[in-house]
Amino acid sequence: MRLIFCIFVFSFLFGCGFQLRGTAGLPAALTPLYVESQTTFGTLLTQRVRNAQPTQIVENPAQARLIVRILAQQRQSRVVAVDRAGKALAYELSYHVRFAAHRATGEPVLDEQTLVASRSLDEDPEMAVLGKQLEQELIYQELLDELAERLLWRLQTIAEHNNEAT
Numbered sequence: 001m002r003l004i005f006c007i008f009v010f011s012f013l014f015g016c017g018f019q020l021r022g023t024a025g026l027p028a029a030l031t032p033l034y035v036e037s038q039t040t041f042g043t044l045l046t047q048r049v050r051n052a053q054p055t056q057i058v059e060n061p062a063q064a065r066l067i068v069r070i071l072a073q074q075r076q077s078r079v080v081a082v083d084r085a086g087k088a089l090a091y092e093l094s095y096h097v098r099f100a101a102h103r104a105t106g107e108p109v110l111d112e113q114t115l116v117a118s119r120s121l122d123e124d125p126e127m128a129v130l131g132k133q134l135e136q137e138l139i140y141q142e143l144l145d146e147l148a149e150r151l152l153w154r155l156q157t158i159a160e161h162n163n164e165a166t
Contacts, residue, residue: 037070
C-alpha cells in the first residue's frame with residue numbers, strides 16, 4: 001500500500017513539472033563576474049560562482065561585466081534563554097553580510113544592502129566544550145552558505161527582471 005502511495009505522489013509531483021530549485025547560477029548577461037572582497041564570505045561566493053555553470057569568474061575587475069563588492073560581514077551570538085541560575089540555555093547565531101553590485105560601467109545593479117541569516121542553538125549541558133564550538137562553527141558555515149545562495153538568487157532575479165524590461 002505504501003509503495004502505491006509513493007508511486008502516486010512521485011508521479012503527481014514530476015507530472016506537474018515540480019523540480020527542486022537547485023543551485024543558483026548567473027545568466028550570461030551578468031558574467032564574467034568579479035567578487036571584490038577579502039572576507040570568508042567573498043571566498044565562499046567566488047567558489048559558488050566557479051562551481052555554477054555556465055557562469056565565469058575573473059580575477060581582474062577590468063574583465064568583468066558585473067562586480068560584486070562585499071562591504072562587510074559580521075557574525076553574532078546572543079543569549080535568548082537562561083535557566084534560574086542565569087546559565088544560558090539557548091543562543092541565536094546570526095550572520096550579516098553587506099554588499100553592493102554594479103556593472104563594469106559603474107551602473108548600479110544592486111544598491112548597498114544587508115542579508116541576514118540566523119539559527120538557534122540550544123545549550124546541551126552534557127556536550128563537551130569542543131563539541132559545542134564545533135556545532136557553532138558548523139551552524140555559522142551553514143549560514144554563510146545560505147547567504148551566498150540568497151545573494152546569487154537575488155542577482156539572478158535582477159537579471160531576469162532587466163531582460164523582461166528590455
